Amino acid sequence: MSRFAPPAGPPRALALAQLINSLGDGAFYACSALFFTRIVGLSATRVGIALTVGWAIGMLAGVPLGHLADRFGPRRVAVLLAGTTAATLGAFLVVRSFPLFLLVVCGYAGCQGGLTSARQALLAGLVAPGERTRVRAYLQSTLNAGLAVGAGLGGLALYVDSPPAYLAVFAMDAASFLVAAAVLRRLPEVPPAPVGRAGEPRLAVLRDRPFALLTLLNAIMYLNMPLLSLVLPLWIVTHTDAPKPMAAALLLVNMLSVVLFQVRLARRVTDLRTAARVSARAGALMLAACAVYAGSSGHLGPWAAVAVLLLAAAIQVAGEMMQGAAAWELGFTLAPADKQGQYQGFFGMAPQIARMLGPAVLTTLLISWGTPGWFVLGGLFLGAGLAVGPVTRYAERTRATAQPVTAAT
Structure with missing residues (x-):
């Protein structure tokens, strides 16, 4: 069980809350598109516009709401945001006009972005620095397991294909956030950060250049997410002889691998140096x-195409797990102890940027350019992975320079 369950205490409670939420979210993600079009009655274009605007707001909300978690305590803010997320999900059950739908989507995405920041700050405050990356790996494994099971529940609603079934899924997701809030409420509170000194910027992360560079590099590495979920299915249909269901099989391979091996691979990352080395290896694996x-691509025949795709997916998920572990170590270690919320909110923008820009970038590279585009993308992965080391050393130098000033003050 040590491979799947984190140590007792706060890490296990955080994992339990993560599992409960991911069960509801997995069902939500499986059904949301049909719910919005068939139950709410919106066009696919309007749904796409609302989701794009909403997730952009959610991305930007992570830093200020993370700052509130630092200022008032991450547990208190996490519980509040989990409750407000449940309220927005409940609003989806009754909203039937586009303006109100857009408003609710923005509220839902903003609460989700802030909740992620507050949870990360809570983890940083309750777990010893040397254990944070390992505990975060447990949470990622739990997340994938919950999403997989939740997607199965959502699949049942899709099979029934009736308004009550879709409404039940949304109600279940809302209830999952309330239960997760109750779990988080039982955790000890992390003391709020002291009020900053006069002249000190409230959102100091916005002036931290090396941290911003690391976030950008991380966003490039996170292009593996839209690659797997969106572009690979298109590639399989348009450029290979593999059967169409192979896209779902590759997603299943990815999720199961993370559940089984993420914690083991995260043990290799223990400090900033190992994080930089593992990032370089992750870039090489992604290439x-x-x-x-x-x-x-080409006329390999169905069985040969399936074998090649499975091999590629196995290499990709290994690089993904290495990159994730390295990113968690960098994000936690380079963030000031009293500003974990805002720093985690900023670092959390990386996957959101990848989700927003990835579809356009990857479809151009891979679907339009074909085989050469894969090598361009692989070069981006390798370059980003190798650049993490120099940028990390740059970040260390800036913090070493600032330390005497802080001590003197």
């Missing part, structure tokens, strides 16, 4: 995965 994916 290798891109090269293998490129080899799946």
Whole structure:
């Protein structure tokens, strides 16, 4: 069980809250598109516009709401945001006009962005620095397991295909946030950060250049997410002889691998130096995965195409797990102890940027350019992974320079 359950105490409670939420979210993600179009009655174009605007607001909300978690205590803010997220999900059950739908989507995404920041700050405050990356790996494993099971529940609603079934899924997701809030409420509170000195910027992360560079590099590495969920299915249909259901099989391979091996791979990352080395290896693995994916095109026949795609997916998920562990270590270690909320909110923008820009970038590279595009993408992955080391050393130098000033003050 030590491979799947974190140590007793706050880490296990955080994992339990994560599992409860991911069960509801997995069902939500499976059904949301049809719910919005068939139950709410909106066009696909309007749903797309609302979701794009909403997730952009959610991305930007992470820093200020993370700052509130630092200022008033991450547990208190996390519980509040979990409750407000449940309220927005409840609003989806009754909203039937586009303006109100857009407003609720923005509220839901903003609460989700802030909740992620507050939870990360709570983890940083309750877990010893040397254990944070390992505990975060447990949470990622739990997240994937919950999403997989939740997606199965959502699949049942899709099979029934009736308004009560979709409404039940949304009600279940709202209830999951309330239960998660109750779990988080039982955790000890992390003392709020002291009020900053006169002249000190409230959102100091916005002036931290090396941290911003690391976030940008992380966003490039996170292009593996829209690659797997959106572009690979298109690639399989348009450029390979593999059967269409292979896209779902690759997603299943990815999720199960994270559940089984993420914690084990995270043990290799213990400090900033190992995080930089593992990032470079992750970039190399992602380049290798891109090269293998490129080899799946052409007239290989169904079985050969399936074998090549499975090999590429295995290499990709290994690089993804390494990159995740390295990113968690960098994000936690380089954030000041009294500003974990705002720093985690800023660092959390990386996957959101990848989700927003990834579809356009990846479809151009891979679907329009074909095989050469895979090597361009692999070069981006390798370059970002190798650049993490120099940027991390740059960040360390800036913090070493600032330390004597802080001590003197």
